[in-house]
Amino acid sequence: MKEFVEPLGPRIVIRKDESRQTTRGGIVLPDKAEIPTITGRVVEVSAQITRDEDFPIRKYDKVLFHPKNAIPVDFEPDNLLYVVPIEDVVAVFRRAKTSPPAMERTGEDDEVEGPSDD
Numbered sequence: 581m582k583e584f585v586e587p588l589g590p591r592i593v594i595r596k597d598e599s600r601q602t603t604r605g606g607i608v609l610p611d612k613a614e615i616p617t618i619t620g621r622v623v624e625v626s627a628q629i630t631r632d633e634d635f636p637i638r639k640y641d642k643v644l645f646h647p648k649n650a651i652p653v654d655f656e657p658d659n660l661l662y663v664v665p666i667e668d669v670v671a672v673f674r675r676a677k678t679s680p681p682a683m684e685r686t687g688e689d690d691e692v693e694g695p696s697d698d
Contacts, residue, residue, distance in 0.1 A: 585653050587626040590666040592637060593653070594620035594645060619644050619673075623661065635666055644671040 585593050597619045622641045629635050637643065650662040 583655060585624060585655075585661060585663065587624055587663050588628075589626060590628055590632075590635075591626050591663050592622050592629060592643075592666060592669070593624040594643060594650075594662045594664050595623050596620040596660050596662060618647055620662070629666055635669075637666070637669065637672055642673040643669050644673070645669045 587593050619642060622637060622639055622643060625637060625639055629637060645662075645664050646668045647662065647664075649668050650664045653661045653663060655661065
């Protein structure tokens with residue numbers, strides 16, 4: 581039987597992203613450097629959050645969250661999960677949907693021709 585975590589109330593379960601030891605600028609961070617917010621993927625959403633339209637968070641979303649009130653749940657040594665209150669999620673990463681360019685209307689094609697009486 582496989583175990584899983586089902587969050588209750590206004591909470592979600594997040595799998596924390598790997599922590600970076602070097603910043604993009606090349607600065608090496610010490611092992612104990614704590615970053616106040618961290619990113620991760622949503623792996624489970626409580627039923628209360630799923631029904632609440634004010635929180636558009638879905639499973640597999642990438643989120644930025646504050647770990648202060650996050651409760652760690654460790655099923656496997658390298659797989660650290662957090663149960664996070666929804667108010668500690670500060671951002672959801674989204675990709676902009678690109679739409680095809682709108683066709684320019686000149687007015688010439690606006691008229692609809694009916695069947696010809698030839």
